[in-house]
Amino acid sequence: MSIIVPKNNKKEKIELEPTYKLIEAIKKYGPRNFSLLSRVTGIPVETIRYKICKQFKEKGIGVHLGIDYNKLALVRTWVKLEFQESFLQYAEKFLWKLSEIGYLIYYASTLPYNEYYAMFAIPTRYRKEYRNFLDSLIEEEVLNNYYAYELTSCRHLSLNAKYFDFDNWEWKIDWNNLESPDINVEQPFESELLKDPLVDYQDLLILKELQINSLRSLSEIAMKLNMNPRTVLYHFNEHIIRRGIINQYYIKWWYNRIPEEEKVSLILQVYDVNEREIRILKEEVEKLPFTFFDAYSLENRFYIAQQLLPATYINNTLKYLTRIKKVYKMNNFDLEFIEKERAFAIPYEKFDEKRSWIFNKEEILREVLLINSKISEKK
Numbered sequence: 001m002s003i004i005v006p007k008n009n010k011k012e013k014i015e016l017e018p019t020y021k022l023i024e025a026i027k028k029y030g031p032r033n034f035s036l037l038s039r040v041t042g043i044p045v046e047t048i049r050y051k052i053c054k055q056f057k058e059k060g061i062g063v064h065l066g067i068d069y070n071k072l073a074l075v076r077t078w079v080k081l082e083f084q085e086s087f088l089q090y091a092e093k094f095l096w097k098l099s100e101i102g103y104l105i106y107y108a109s110t111l112p113y114n115e116y117y118a119m120f121a122i123p124t125r126y127r128k129e130y131r132n133f134l135d136s137l138i139e140e141e142v143l144n145n146y147y148a149y150e151l152t153s154c155r156h157l158s159l160n161a162k163y164f165d166f167d168n169w170e171w172k173i174d175w176n177n178l179e180s181p182d183i184n185v186e187q188p189f190e191s192e193l194l195k196d197p198l199v200d201y202q203d204l205l206i207l208k209e210l211q212i213n214s215l216r217s218l219s220e221i222a223m224k225l226n227m228n229p230r231t232v233l234y235h236f237n238e239h240i241i242r243r244g245i246i247n248q249y250y251i252k253w254w255y256n257r258i259p260e261e262e263k264v265s266l267i268l269q270v271y272d273v274n275e276r277e278i279r280i281l282k283e284e285v286e287k288l289p290f291t292f293f294d295a296y297s298l299e300n301r302f303y304i305a306q307q308l309l310p311a312t313y314i315n316n317t318l319k320y321l322t323r324i325k326k327v328y329k330m331n332n333f334d335l336e337f338i339e340k341e342r343a344f345a346i347p348y349e350k351f352d353e354k355r356s357w358i359f360n361k362e363e364i365l366r367e368v369l370l371i372n373s374k375i376s377e378k379k
Contacts, residue, residue: 066248074121108341123357154295204348265338
């Protein structure tokens with residue numbers, strides 16, 4: 001694999017750095033088939049094994065998989081939660097409970113306003129009922145209000161290897177010449193939203209383990225789940241792979257060599273944008289090397305993106321995002337710093353063996369009100 005660049009009116013072949021080549025190959029073919037990765041990159045199998053299984057982890061690079069939630073009959077919905085003041089100190093306990101029983105897959109608290117945001121993967125058949133549940137939280141004085149945005153499309157963007165020095169394992173960014181990553185690789189295929197999932201309970205258990213560690217072998221997963229290895233192999237190949245449940249592999253830089261206080265996490269939210277403006281935002285924000293996720297809602301005219309970066313790059317990052325706001329005259333442009341965040345695996349606990357999702361509003365509400373009653377007892 002090589003790049004052709006003009007120099008002195010002649011074409012000179014410049015070889016790509018091996019880790020760069022490997023990352024691009026993983027995004028296309030996944031991290032599990034070392035022989036295939038070796039063939040397409042020209043890197044020896046043992047070198048690939050070392051980089052993926054040891055070096056990446058040591059240097060803070062994670063290999064993750066993306067799931068086509070539409071085929072799980074789940075709708076990802078971004079929600080801003082405005083808690084009652086009396087409930088605010090118990091907000092995290094509430095959100096943890098929703099990750100167990102209420103289809104929550106991510107939450108974050110932000111600065112400077114101490115606001116909370118959450119991502120839910122809501123069963124297609126229960127979208128209306130879930131809104132009723134959120135309305136009930138207002139009636140029960142858990143929330144003051146909430147704002148929900150049903151997302152049309154989501155994508156995870158990989159570490160942009162164009163701007164990373166793999167010799168010194170640090171960023172090398174030309175802020176005057178930012179370019180997008182390979183869009184054909186970065187944009188995962190998303191199917192039509194289904195009413196019934198294309199998976200069974202065993203599929204979800206395997207997906208959950210792969211979300212936790214995408215490099216875990218199927219034999220290890222079988223042992224962890226106490227399942228027959230042949231059964232795990234069948235479900236992985238015939239259900240998960242053949243049905244296209246995994247729609248993307250992406251590489252994320254976690255900066256584990258940098259202290260937490262030297263890292264910055266951002267949430268960019270833009271409101272009241274049309275389809276053309278959403279397209280512009282995607283094209284401009286994906287050029288920022290630290291962007292690892294974005295999504296949008298056509299119905300709600302909403303765009304969201306997240307960045308993770310070393311604190312030393314915060315000024316350049318803010319200048320770049322502010323330029324987008326000014327150049328394209330997007331007034332409803334909200335940028336917040338993440339104080340705390342937590343991601344959770346797919347909500348496999350709420351799936352029964354009849355291949356359907358379960359939603360019981362009264363049961364979830366009862367669990368939430370137990371938290372609220374404990375607050376009342378302490379007053």
